[in-house]
Amino acid sequence: ARKELPKHFRHNRNVWVFIELERGQVHPVSFELLGEGRKLADKLGVQLAGVVVGPAECAGTQCATAEAFAYGADLAYLVESPLLSHYRNEPFTKALTDLVILHKPEILLLGATSLGRDLAGSVATTLETGLTADCTELNVDADGSLAATRPTFGGSLLCTIYTLNSRPQMATVRPRVMATPQRVADTAGPIIRHGLIMVEEEVVTKVLGFLSDRRSEKVNLAHADIVVAGGLGIGIAENLERLKVLAKTIGGEFGCSRPLVQKGWMEVDRQIGQTGQTIRPKLYLAAGISGAVQHRVGVDGADLIVAINTDSNAPIFDFAHVAVVADAIGLLPALTTAFTRRLAL
Template identity: 55%
Template structure:
């Protein structure tokens, strides 16, 4: 097996992020990735490139500006009517061409439905390595290659994967795993316009319709500042109300462990963890959750974790910052009541 880069592949330079925009809306994972790309590019001493694909439109300029503010040095806008809605065929065709033309050494995408669909296709046309669902990215000092770390077997182990003899090196990263970078409106960058001239009739798949989810339907869990989560320790569906009550006084979102969503105590879009959402709130209150690894990977990036569990040896106390050993059925209402009182005092004071 060869691990050395050929001379031709050594010419690949720069760290790219494919900016996901659908109908003018940018998926925040793209900004999170620009923050990561900035760190990698600074270590390598190269530029950060952002690629924006879509139909020509006024919002493209705005998105280019945002990409620069979040860390890009150069923005490639790839614009064509055939790229208006995401479809695998035209997107992978133009991305393959753009990569072959500009030769970036690293290409990052969000592990979203768009990112996973596109990454799997272009890694195959480019015949290169693709590491899925990474939680950590770094540059290996020995060979300047991307060291992409991802959980395996549900997070019980981690592995670091490298693509040594092929370029570009590709990776997808889950939303909310990386920190949102500071927006810097004073940054400047170049815009390179690419006009692919696609003939719509060569593309077989057509988008007949798009049915948006209603906003209320999707819990805004991933972006909540405060989350109160309940687990199987609450014992029955009715007791989950105690979680909702505390969330209400705190203006928080409600989360849950998998057994609770499976039992139908709460809807499945509120599940936190490996097969649910990754969250990173300022405060995560976990009540009656044991802290299994599949739950942990979804919430351990929270700034502060406060766990309530009746078992002093529950694994959640291994990664929570603060713990209360006690009965969640009593402590949750006590917290709700006392927060309510403090809020009243606070209101009167102001």
């Protein structure tokens, strides 16, 4: 039986997307969410708003607001305060909850990044509303409620979750799960500005410094168009070289299943799957990977999955588009040669 939505929530309107700023740059997941938020807002016949929080005199904050419009927002909310220059839970939670209480959105979406998860959990608890984690699909029901679908039990099952009797309906979505919408230049809209009612002395936690992953410049799995990955079927660490040569030849990144990270054969940021990276390449080539559900959830968004496995019953063949029953160790160098020839590289 559906519980009635209390009266004071019935006027909640509009879909909001929290725009995540990562040291002055908008996190790509925010664009993906704007694309998804646009569809929801259109179905509901309401407006889509981008929510930006950050210091006032900051190029990043201003740029994020402009980008929100370029990726589909009708309006933007901007909370400006010097306290918001680095991510800290307390001032960010205050900024977002105050804004929600004031303007009453019906849906609030955040990226399921380390920042988004940290923030969404405190905001939802403060507002005592429902929060659905790591959604892979968002939709609007006939009665206008948000149907949020997410994988559970490591991806072996999906479930659809509703937030019945409170608002806003909150959800986080993992990066790269939704497609990035087309950017439209020269768009603009109203910007509603607020300050933050908080002073630095009230914030207990201080940021001492930030150690950037220099390596992350190099490993760009999540955004690669072509990914070549290996699993235990590769046999020995030396065979990884064949994988890397193929990846390099065809201009892709290389990655792996979890056991290879556990063996120390590859760095943890190259692991693909539930507890690693979610990828969305045009081409995913998996060599010697069985296709466990925890791996599958990380690659389901790939346009074309090519799997090489000696076992014709390997689970990966249940979701691969091209199933190659072959010994990967021999086939990898042959593929490098074949690509080189065919593409006249």
